[in-house]
Amino acid sequence: DAKTTQPTSMDCAEGRAANLPCNHSTISGNEYVYWYRQIHSQGPQYIIHGLKNNETNEMASLIITEDRKSSTLILPHATLRDTAVYYCILNAGGTSYGKLTFGQGTILTVHP
Amino acid sequence: DAGITQSPRYKITETGRQVTLMCHQTWSHSYMFWYRQDLGHGLRLIYYSAAADITDKGEVPDGYVVSRSKTENFPLTLESATRSQTSVYFCASSEVGARGSEAFFGQGTRLTVV
Numbered sequence: 001d002a003k004t005t006q007p008t009s010m011d012c013a014e015g016r017a018a019n020l021p022c023n024h025s026t027i028s029g030n031e032y033v034y035w036y037r038q039i040h041s042q043g044p045q046y047i048i049h050g051l052k053n054n055e056t057n058e059m060a061s062l063i064i065t066e067d068r069k070s071s072t073l074i075l076p077h078a079t080l081r082d083t084a085v086y087y088c089i090l091n092a093g094g095t096s097y098g099k100l101t102f103g104q105g106t107i108l109t110v111h112p
Numbered sequence: 113d114a115g116i117t118q119s120p121r122y123k124i125t126e127t128g129r130q131v132t133l134m135c136h137q138t139w140s141h142s143y144m145f146w147y148r149q150d151l152g153h154g155l156r157l158i159y160y161s162a163a164a165d166i167t168d169k170g171e172v173p174d175g176y177v178v179s180r181s182k183t184e185n186f187p188l189t190l191e192s193a194t195r196s197q198t199s200v201y202f203c204a205s206s207e208v209g210a211r212g213s214e215a216f217f218g219q220g221t222r223l224t225v226v
Contacts, residue, residue, distance in 0.1 A: 032212040043202050043217030044155065051212070087154065091212065097162075098143045098206045098215055099170065102154030 009107040018075040022088030037084040118218035135203030144186040
């Protein structure tokens with residue numbers, strides 16, 4: 001699977017939108033963009049994923065650029081409980097299905 | 113209870129001992145995975161299984177053995193534990209979906225080898 005690049009850390013004020021960027025300039029046509037987060041010491045939690053269209057669920061929105069070389073995860077109204085490490089991961093399925101490659105992720109700190 | 117559970121949550125063992133970490137899921141997901149996470153690092157895949165009796169190596173399989181005789185269980189065995197295997201171990205499961213699929217992770221087993 002292709003590699004992703006994320007900022008090491010970001011801050012956000014409580015109640016504001018948190019926009020987490022991810023670069024994946026070598027993404028393949030069949031690779032989905034997945035976002036997971038890991039709250040301190042817990043197992044990773046799935047947030048959202050998409051192929052080329054923007055996606056929204058109850059937790060977040062995912063904006064993928066038209067050329068698919070980058071994406072942004074948006075938490076619309078961040079709370080203190082959103083403080084976590086956020087991972088942007090590419091996965092194609094097929095023989096690599098479900099085998100997630102975790103990078104260092106972005107440490108998001110939400111401040112009161 | 114529905115979900116994915118790992119046991120034990122915490123384990124201390126001595127170098128050279130065999131230890132087995134258990135993982136159980138109630139969704140009948142086809143795929144199951146074992147990851148390890150070392151302090152300050154991301155997760156790395158140890159082994160995975162696409163179905164009962166089908167397992168394959170991940171990125172860091174050395175020193176580990178897995179089996180999957182039943183769909184719902186995926187135990188991970190350290191045959192002769194070493195200090196370098198001190199880590200937090202996460203089990204996950206997922207199902208094949210037409211549009212990709214999310215993985216569900218357990219709460220982890222914190223293993224210390226002394």
